[in-house]
Amino acid sequence: MSTKIFKHIQSSVVPLQVENIDTDQIIPARFLKATTREGFGQNLFCDWRFDINGQPKQEFILNNPLYSGKILVAGKNFGCGSSREHAAWAIADYGFDVVVSSFFADIFKGNALNNGLLPVQVSDYFLDRIFTEVAKDRHTEVEVDLEQQFIKICSTGEQENFEINPYKKACLLNGYDDIDYVLNNKDWIETYERSKVI
Amino acid sequence: MGQTLFDKIWDAHIVNRSEGFPDVLYIDTHFIHEVTSPQAFDGLRVRGIPVFRPKQTVATADHNVPTIHQDQPIREELSRKQVDMLTKNCAEFGVELYGLGHPYQGIVHVIGPELGITIPGKTIVCGDSHTSTHGAFGTIAFGIGTSQVEQVLATQCLLQSKPKRMKIEVNGKLPFGVGAKDIILYIISKISAAGGTGYFVEYAGDTIRGLSMEGRMTICNMSIEMGARGGMIAPDQTTFDYVKDKEFAPKGEAWDKALAWWKTLYSDKDAVFDEVLYFNAADIEPMITYGTNPGMGIGITQNIPAKEALEQHEQNSYQKALDYMALQDNTEILGKPIDYVFIGSCTNSRIEDLRQVAEFVKGRHKAPHVTAWIVPGSKQVQLQAIAEGLDKVFESAGFFLREPGCSACLGMNEDKIPAGKYCVSTSNRNFEGRQGPNARTFLASPLTAAAAAVTGRVTDVREMLSEPEFVEF
Ligand code: SF4
Numbered sequence: 270m271s272t273k274i275f276k277h278i279q280s281s282v283v284p285l286q287v288e289n290i291d292t293d294q295i296i297p298a299r300f301l302k303a304t305t306r307e308g309f310g311q312n313l314f315c316d317w318r319f320d321i322n323g324q325p326k327q328e329f330i331l332n333n334p335l336y337s338g339k340i341l342v343a344g345k346n347f348g349c350g351s352s353r354e355h356a357a358w359a360i361a362d363y364g365f366d367v368v369v370s371s372f373f374a375d376i377f378k379g380n381a382l383n384n385g386l387l388p389v390q391v392s393d394y395f396l397d398r399i400f401t402e403v404a405k406d407r408h409t410e411v412e413v414d415l416e417q418q419f420i421k422i423c424s425t426g427e428q429e430n431f432e433i434n435p436y437k438k439a440c441l442l443n444g445y446d447d448i449d450y451v452l453n454n455k456d457w458i459e460t461y462e463r464s465k466v467i
Numbered sequence: 468m469g470q471t472l473f474d475k476i477w478d479a480h481i482v483n484r485s486e487g488f489p490d491v492l493y494i495d496t497h498f499i500h501e502v503t504s505p506q507a508f509d510g511l512r513v514r515g516i517p518v519f520r521p522k523q524t525v526a527t528a529d530h531n532v533p534t535i536h537q538d539q540p541i542r543e544e545l546s547r548k549q550v551d552m553l554t555k556n557c558a559e560f561g562v563e564l565y566g567l568g569h570p571y572q573g574i575v576h577v578i579g580p581e582l583g584i585t586i587p588g589k590t591i592v593c594g595d596s597h598t599s600t601h602g603a604f605g606t607i608a609f610g611i612g613t614s615q616v617e618q619v620l621a622t623q624c625l626l627q628s629k630p631k632r633m634k635i636e637v638n639g640k641l642p643f644g645v646g647a648k649d650i651i652l653y654i655i656s657k658i659s660a661a662g663g664t665g666y667f668v669e670y671a672g673d674t675i676r677g678l679s680m681e682g683r684m685t686i687c688n689m690s691i692e693m694g695a696r697g698g699m700i701a702p703d704q705t706t707f708d709y710v711k712d713k714e715f716a717p718k719g720e721a722w723d724k725a726l727a728w729w730k731t732l733y734s735d736k737d738a739v740f741d742e743v744l745y746f747n748a749a750d751i752e753p754m755i756t757y758g759t760n761p762g763m764g765i766g767i768t769q770n771i772p773a774k775e776a777l778e779q780h781e782q783n784s785y786q787k788a789l790d791y792m793a794l795q796d797n798t799e800i801l802g803k804p805i806d807y808v809f810i811g812s813c814t815n816s817r818i819e820d821l822r823q824v825a826e827f828v829k830g831r832h833k834a835p836h837v838t839a840w841i842v843p844g845s846k847q848v849q850l851q852a853i854a855e856g857l858d859k860v861f862e863s864a865g866f867f868l869r870e871p872g873c874s875a876c877l878g879m880n881e882d883k884i885p886a887g888k889y890c891v892s893t894s895n896r897n898f899e900g901r902q903g904p905n906a907r908t909f910l911a912s913p914l915t916a917a918a919a920a921v922t923g924r925v926t927d928v929r930e931m932l933s934e935p936e937f938v939e940f
Pocket residue numbers: 529530574575576595597812813814872873876877894895
């Protein structure tokens with residue numbers, strides 16, 4: 270089964286300058302009752318986006334019509350907490366292809382990669398540069414290239430390289446997933462099971 | 468060069484290692500629950516494949532279940548649908564289910580150990596971040612996302628890059644009134660909610676060695692709250708005694724064989740860790756969190772940190788957390804009035820937790836304005852509590868002993884903390900809205916929670932204890 274293919278993007282960004290954004294904020298637990306993968310985008314950041322009467326909170330960035338784009342830029346330690354893959358589904362379903370932060374929680378990073386959502390980890394300095402440029406000009410565009418593994422602020426030309434596991438990179442570029450890989454090598458598993466001591 | 472405990476178990480589970488690929492790791496035991504599994508079963512249907520090793524997956528319903536009237540159908544429609552879906556999927560794919568009404572039902576991380584499914588040396592995963600709990604037995608146990616749940620169902624394997632290894636040593640005698648929950652809240656407050664990211668942690672040192680299995684589970688449970696993939700403790704006599712004779716633990720010859728292997732599971736003296744941290748048990752006092760991540764904790768007699776003490780770039784997020792909690796920086800937390808007390812969750816809902824709370828509240832009564840819930844981690848814990856008469860003790864103290872489930876640990880089922888209310892909770896997360904929209908959470912130990920229920924305020928439990936009354940675990 271193939272996942273989404275990701276290669277390259279250039280887009281304006283949505284800056285969410287908050288640190289330690291946990292997956293309970295990305296998608297609160299009460300929305301985890303669905304039994305399919307679709308539709309989580311409408312509840313992305315629900316309690317930050319809407320007040321208790323369901324009215325949009327004007328001050329929240331996703332409700333600000335001046336900001337849009339396919340790249341979410343967030344503060345340090347993004348995606349900590351619960352392992353819910355629904356967080357990655359919600360971000361992708363909302364329409365983001367890339368999340369940029371200076372630090373990602375491990376499980377979130379894995380979940381994102383398994384869903385064609387690219388987590389790009391940059392230095393604190395570079396993250397700050399993006400926030401600063403976007404604050405100056407909300408149309409600031411950022412370019413992300415997976416093949417060459419770089420991220421660039423288009424207006425200033427500043428760029429940084431980012432790391433990604435080579436296997437995961439190949440999965441994203443070609444749209445295949447872990448299950449295909451292991452299923453094609455089932456004999457490994459059977460050999461292992463036969464040799465298992467305990 | 469010697470090997471770490473982690474390396475020994477990891478290497479024994481490698482199915483394939485190829486240059487440029489993550490390791491293919493064999494998974495011995497896979498736990499599933501209703502929330503993170505439906506999409507995984509759907510994936511199998513789309514691919515047209517069965518569960519590869521159905522006997523190695525065990526299911527239970529815990530997140531979405533009500534904790535009263537469990538004999539009746541679940542009232543909330545979506546929750547009911549999700550639990551029904553689990554039942555249907557397990558029947559269709561041949562997976563054992565300890566669902567509602569089953570004598571083994573309970574929070575997934577409570578039932579694994581108590582049934583003897585969790586035993587040393589295993590690799591264990593579950594679509595749930597607190598799978599780290601099982602590491603207390605000397606297992607590699609970690610939480611995974613739903614795509615990986617599908618992968619384990621399909622192949623009994625996971626693709627994983629080896630994380631870095633960290634050792635956290637705690638040495639010395641724990642002060643009176645301080646327990647396992649305080650140790651872990653203390654460590655996280657020192658290294659932050661991201662301090663363990665990228666690592667798998669081994670807890671060691673004589674303080675950790677001195678803990679019961681329940682205490683060790685509490686510690687390993689919260690490894691994820693410092694960002695670590697998991698936490699583990701080398702198995703020893705305490706572990707073997709706990710596991711022996713449990714329902715699904717190996718018996719007879721199989722036990723002897725297993726035990727011989729388990730006794731080799733420790734980090735060699737010359738094993739090298741990527742990072743080693745040391746803590747002194749004597750420095751720890753009863754802990755409580757004041758903010759919206761588990762790293763925001765302080766000793767109960769300390770002040771909430773002053774904003775100026777933080778780096779400039781941290782101040783915004785810090786203020787946001789304090790605003791949410793409606794607290795002032797640089798003020799005392801002691802004496803803060805509270806509304807709810809929740810004793811439960813996979814961190815602190817085992818029989819020992821309940822016994823300790825019962826011992827403390829015996830002859831005392833909760834404050835009139837406080838609602839105090841005690842939610843056992845499993846059906847077995849609930850029945851044991853009743854058999855020991857703890858339910859009577861709780862009742863006369865004004866505490867309500869409910870039925871097993873995740874309950875108010877996460878605002879997903881009926882048990883929610885109302886908006887704006889303060890809850891002293893023995894669970895593991897104080898994120899915004901975790902216990903219900905706009906609920907405010909103070910994380911603490913069962914004893915500190917019980918003390919708050921009695922006084923109606925954040926309380927230093929040491930002032931209410933006489934030394935012999937305190938059972939350390
Ligand atoms: S008790 Fe809380 S932390 Fe534990 S499994 Fe349930 S929801 Fe997760």
